[in-house]
Amino acid sequence: FFSFWPPVRSGSARPSGFFAPSEGAMLPAGSFRDRLAFITGGGTGLGRAMTMVLSQLGARCVIASRKLDVLQETAGEISSQTGNQVHALQCDVRDPQAVARCVDQMVALSGLPDVIINNAAGNFICPTERLTPNGWRSVTDIVLNGTAFVTLELGKRLIQAQKGASFLAITTIYAESGSGFVVPSAAAKAGVEALYKSLAAEWGRYGHRFNIIQPGPIRTKGAFSRLDPTGTFEKSMIDRIPTGRLGKPAELANLAAYLSSDFASWMSGAVIRFDGGEYVSMAGEFNELRKVTPDQWKMLEAMIKGTKGS
Amino acid sequence: FFSFWPPVRSGSARPSGFFAPSEGAMLPAGSFRDRLAFITGGGTGLGRAMTMVLSQLGARCVIASRKLDVLQETAGEISSQTGNQVHALQCDVRDPQAVARCVDQMVALSGLPDVIINNAAGNFICPTERLTPNGWRSVTDIVLNGTAFVTLELGKRLIQAQKGASFLAITTIYAESGSGFVVPSAAAKAGVEALYKSLAAEWGRYGHRFNIIQPGPIRTKGAFSRLDPTGTFEKSMIDRIPTGRLGKPAELANLAAYLSSDFASWMSGAVIRFDGGEYVSMAGEFNELRKVTPDQWKMLEAMIKGTKGS
Amino acid sequence: FFSFWPPVRSGSARPSGFFAPSEGAMLPAGSFRDRLAFITGGGTGLGRAMTMVLSQLGARCVIASRKLDVLQETAGEISSQTGNQVHALQCDVRDPQAVARCVDQMVALSGLPDVIINNAAGNFICPTERLTPNGWRSVTDIVLNGTAFVTLELGKRLIQAQKGASFLAITTIYAESGSGFVVPSAAAKAGVEALYKSLAAEWGRYGHRFNIIQPGPIRTKGAFSRLDPTGTFEKSMIDRIPTGRLGKPAELANLAAYLSSDFASWMSGAVIRFDGGEYVSMAGEFNELRKVTPDQWKMLEAMIKGTKGS
Amino acid sequence: FFSFWPPVRSGSARPSGFFAPSEGAMLPAGSFRDRLAFITGGGTGLGRAMTMVLSQLGARCVIASRKLDVLQETAGEISSQTGNQVHALQCDVRDPQAVARCVDQMVALSGLPDVIINNAAGNFICPTERLTPNGWRSVTDIVLNGTAFVTLELGKRLIQAQKGASFLAITTIYAESGSGFVVPSAAAKAGVEALYKSLAAEWGRYGHRFNIIQPGPIRTKGAFSRLDPTGTFEKSMIDRIPTGRLGKPAELANLAAYLSSDFASWMSGAVIRFDGGEYVSMAGEFNELRKVTPDQWKMLEAMIKGTKGS
Ligand SMILES: NC(=O)c1ccc[n+]([C@@H]2O[C@H](COP(=O)([O-])OP(=O)(O)OC[C@H]3O[C@@H](n4cnc5c(N)ncnc54)[C@H](OP(=O)(O)O)[C@@H]3O)[C@@H](O)[C@H]2O)c1
Ligand SMILES: NC(=O)c1ccc[n+]([C@@H]2O[C@H](COP(=O)([O-])OP(=O)(O)OC[C@H]3O[C@@H](n4cnc5c(N)ncnc54)[C@H](OP(=O)(O)O)[C@@H]3O)[C@@H](O)[C@H]2O)c1
Ligand SMILES: NC(=O)c1ccc[n+]([C@@H]2O[C@H](COP(=O)([O-])OP(=O)(O)OC[C@H]3O[C@@H](n4cnc5c(N)ncnc54)[C@H](OP(=O)(O)O)[C@@H]3O)[C@@H](O)[C@H]2O)c1
């Protein structure tokens, strides 16, 4: 059963140079010309990176979240770099009326969007027995209700206008498996995924596509300050990520741009894990054996071959 | 590749007698002696059926929901039949303070529970573009927040009391796939599943197990009046259910009793589809070919064999 | 967001007494009276435990695998204990003709079975780059082809005889996620799951149900000698299993008996993880935080609360 | 709960112009310059389309399958169109020695590949009770064993050469759910997915990435002649596909090129459904309600609102 192979590297050491990130824009220039993109949480982190790429590719963008000053700064920086308009609108997605007002403003400014990215979220690590009902709501109201309110408001208006659109939600690799210590986030993100898969089926007839990206760890101030405040967790994540590094915002942004573009016009209801392989690496029961050395494998093979019967 | 088999029945006709339900209690008598079970929505439908079986098996039960009169009637009927106490407590699970008061009352009456079943829910069919933010919340507040508030409140008290418990949530087969026309329910149930999988991992150390049943269609007044008000949908469900019938509340109750019992003390983090095979039947791309007759198959086989190349 | 709770146990220490196994038979006596059960690999390990419980509950059993002497010894022991017949038949499931002959013998002895359990398997740990094509086949031929040949042979005969049956396959928790170092087993078990889900949909019309149990680690000589020959892996498994122990064969056997019984006559197409919570514990990205102590949590909470902006 | 919305289109009618395919190459010119790609089944259908795009983007390609004449014709056509080399090698992937010889030839011609696409497959519709063991093997040997043999052979050589690579497998949307009437394909494709997820975890340390595309229906002669020989199934597929059309080979090829490119260097262990939304549309229990008209919805709403109690 075994072929005796020249000793190979064991442990997590990786020849350097594999898996280097490509951070330039991937799609053809102008892929989003005459398109309007609406990105929640577009002022910071991954939302900002997605806005940057869409803007580079020709989209006009509207970014919305609670902190208008942050949004305006980002909008100014991106539009001065790309030459395309970026609008900043204040909006707390937990409040359906604020969402409606925000959409009113967008429509007045630039019409209904072709691309919608639900990226706004809140999260923090906490043992669940220390969580209050308000702590629970502080996350689920943004992530699940916020996404629903934005999606309902825009969906209804787009349907009335008979305009198609691409919807994208940013969730997380633990939406399916669940995870302790980030439980409201796990529940709310799972809810977002079901919402989007449901609407992929239901609203295709109105010209709408719905897809999901589940990112693994990508350093942003927002996520890392609340999920790994001391920085100690990062090392153990990198150790178990088969590609041996965190993701880069620009990599995620290229994937998001693809999914939002006409090149993906047949993609709907998809859930795309983008995590350097972390999830499969954690979930597989015997992956811990990566720590076994070649010499130990020889010994194990001999023991196994020597086993008789069951 | 093909073996030429004597013609077999096609279509959905099934020899009668297959898959007859067994509705008697399955577990050994006394399996829940000295155990206290807390069942939300225990006054009606599936919750009532689960309460009945647990009570038959020796548990004291506390059932809780909004309608005290309905609960009291059920409690009276069950306890007079089984001889074991059933308490009725009013509780709107959407309100964390009401949940806390309800648990206070239960503790005063009979202590902390060994078995918790989160079964309360709301749902109705509706095209999503007709749904208001309040319509969204009317379902998600009960299903997701309600389950969370009950679980947090009981979990915290059990942890402090160093008492183990079995938690069970009743979700649905469309929690994973999503489904149009019941979108808030799909999202909220998916959230409940992630909550329970998360806590299965996190709270094992406190002696808690968390499992999930995803029922397929089982006739209850509550579910069917809001999901199939005209009764026309039922036939098409039965047609695609491989076991050719709806489930029975008593069948679900036996499964729930098993999962809540010591026989399942090693089961945690499990998600059990209980649907007569409906889900796999819908999801599989070629299952529609069940309509092809044996004669048509012979013709198709000949055509396929005649195909040359790709 | 945080409620300041009296310090709780951290780490993996668990108050003893939680999750103790119940190893007695669960179903009512006589549940399998007049039923015939066919169990591959029924001579050892989990197959033996399932045969024992079915026999206790009144079934006649036929057990089949390669080693006739082992089968005969098991058959003798079980039948002398339960008073019900257990037949031993030699059968290498990789060989379709041997399977056909084995079924011929069973039919001659006792007819066609009501309960079929595909439990035979092979597996061993090995870095995949050390695996030969023959090593690949040595596992996949037993697990995937063997299960298919047994299922096709029995399915065809049952269909012709218009007899219903319950089919059960024993797979593993890494069938869905995959796992390094047991790759042929992961692939073959995933194939078995798809086979069974497919037939749950297709063969319901013939009176057949198909379900799957995915066991986590349960000590048997066969599995552990080839998957953890030195015994060092076991400790790390127990550490991450939320219920803090391995499973017991008798626990799995009770679940298998339930699924094979009339109490589960509405269950088909289900995939039941039975693993003490191991899978969700491994898969959840932040579960490693179980190592954080209460004092460290206080510090982390303070850091997170102090974070401003994104 | 309901907002009374101006009547909307019902049924599956879709304003035309939504979801039009974009069939030009998506990635920047030269994305695969100096890269060698190995595509099994590259002579026809989707394999041919992927080869075309990779070649356009600068890759040298090696295509391999059983029919050398078909391969040579494709190779000639593509390379004359793109100006980049395309080699044709005969190889039956079921035979590990043939695979080894094929890799020897490739190495002699052009070295070890940077991109590997396991695309070769066989499939045909058939009621499973009509399937012989040879019929079972005719599909699983190509799909599962063939993919394994190619992956093991190339993996080992790449590891020895310390060369990184991107592996991609083409599976199907019914790999996870299973499907009747294409059962060997469902089982084998599920096996391929587990193989690739396993190696994503295990072989990251050698610089290898592994990803999966699950296509929905895309017209090719090979697939459609054996899965829908009469052409009657196609209409019902289009009806349930939310984007209202089949996919195009060039769309799949763009996705495959992205996953094989450096832009996706952080993507590993991903399973990407690419099916126009067909899967979620089939799987969601209430999606059939798309047939309800706006007037019927008004009536249903009234009935539901009139319901009292549970
Ligand atoms: N970074 C990662 O490793 C990672 C991994 C998995 C998933 N994700 C997901 O990626 C997305 C972006 O995260 P990130 O890492 O870029 O973190 P981030 O910079 O903190 O982004 C979160 C954004 O959400 C906005 N937001 C929060 N509450 C809001 C509300 N009530 N209304 C409107 N906007 C609100 C914030 O803006 P204001 O404060 O101005 O409102 C902020 O711009 C999130 O969905 C996150 O869950 C990230
Ligand atoms: N029957 C099926 O086919 C089916 C299929 C899949 C899943 N399920 C699930 O099975 C469970 C039981 O459903 P069922 O069919 O038995 O329907 P049901 O009789 O309507 O049960 C729902 C119960 O939830 C209670 N409830 C609703 N809102 C509540 C609130 N705010 N606080 C506390 N309790 C509340 C109701 O009692 P009050 O009105 O007194 O509050 C009622 O007893 C639900 O979780 C449902 O989603 C059922
Ligand atoms: N124990 C665990 O922790 C665990 C966890 C997950 C899954 N499982 C699964 O549980 C099942 C039972 O495993 P186990 O732990 O009980 O190990 P086991 O005792 O080694 O059982 C395997 C059985 O398969 C039979 N078998 C092997 N090759 C065969 C062939 N070619 N034809 C017919 N029978 C064959 C063996 O009998 P012969 O040698 O006589 O042929 C043996 O009785 C397997 O499917 C395994 O994958 C076990």
Ligand SMILES: NC(=O)c1ccc[n+]([C@@H]2O[C@H](COP(=O)([O-])OP(=O)(O)OC[C@H]3O[C@@H](n4cnc5c(N)ncnc54)[C@H](OP(=O)(O)O)[C@@H]3O)[C@@H](O)[C@H]2O)c1
């Ligand atoms: N088209 C669809 O709608 C669809 C949907 C889901 C998945 N897929 C998948 O997409 C892939 C391509 O399918 P397709 O539609 O393009 O059909 P196709 O043209 O028939 O492609 C199959 C290819 O596999 C090759 N092949 C078959 N047996 C082989 C063997 N033993 N050794 C080496 N090569 C072999 C064939 O070439 P030779 O005959 O020369 O060997 C052929 O080029 C397959 O994996 C299929 O399962 C297709």
